[in-house]
Amino acid sequence: DTAVSQTPKYLVTQMGNDKSIKCEQNLGHDTMYWYKQDSKKFLKIMFSYNNKELIINETVPNRFSPKSPDKAHLNLHINSLELGDSAVYFCASSQVGGADTQYFGPGTRLTVL
C-alpha cells in the first residue's frame, strides 16, 4: 500500500497555464506539507496543514494555493505558471507529537516551457 501518493508524477505545461498536483496519505496523519526541490536539489517548505487548517505559509507567491478538502488530502494549485516554477514538488505527512517523522510522496516533476 502506498503511504503518501501524488499525481501526476510528471507534469509538462506551457507558461501561463494553471495546473494542480494532488496528494493523498493513508497513514492517518494529522499534518500534511508541500516542499519544493529546486534544480540544485535544495528542499524548502512551502505549506503545512494540520487537520485542514493552514499552519505554515512560507514566502510563496500567491499564485500557489494549497487546498485541503480533508485531512488525508492536500492539493496544490498553481496559477499563471512561470519558468521559475519548474521544480520537483513533494508532498509529505506526519503525526503530530514525538519525533513527528515526515513521510514523503514520490514527488511531481513540473516542467514549465
Add this chain to the structure above:
Amino acid sequence: AQTVTQSQPEMSVQEAETVTLSCTYDTSESDYYLFWYKQPPSRQMILVIRQEAYKQQNATENRFSVNFQKAAKSFSLKISDSQLGDAAMYFCAYRTDQETSGSRLTFGEGTQLTVNP
C-alpha cells in the same frame, strides 16, 4: 532561524567500506530533532535515521549510525559495509520542537554519495 550545513557536496566510497557524511546546524533551541534522508535516483525521499536532541545515546539503524555532538551542533552519518544500493543524495534535516501543530523540516544542501564496486 535554524540553518543546516552539509559541507561535502560529493563523497565516494568503495563497496564494503565505511563512509561518514558530515552535517552541522545552527539553533538556539535545546529541544529538537535531527534526521537523515536518502534520495536515490528514483527521487523518493526515504528516512534513514532520526535523533532526538534530548537523547545522549547515538541512534543506530542496522548499518547506519550517527555521531551526535550537541554542544558542537554536529550530526554526522556513518554508513558501514557500504552497498551499491546506498548510492544516493543524502540530506540532513532539522526539526524544531517548538511548533505543536506540525513542524517544517529545514534541510541541508545534500551530499551525493557514490559507491564504487
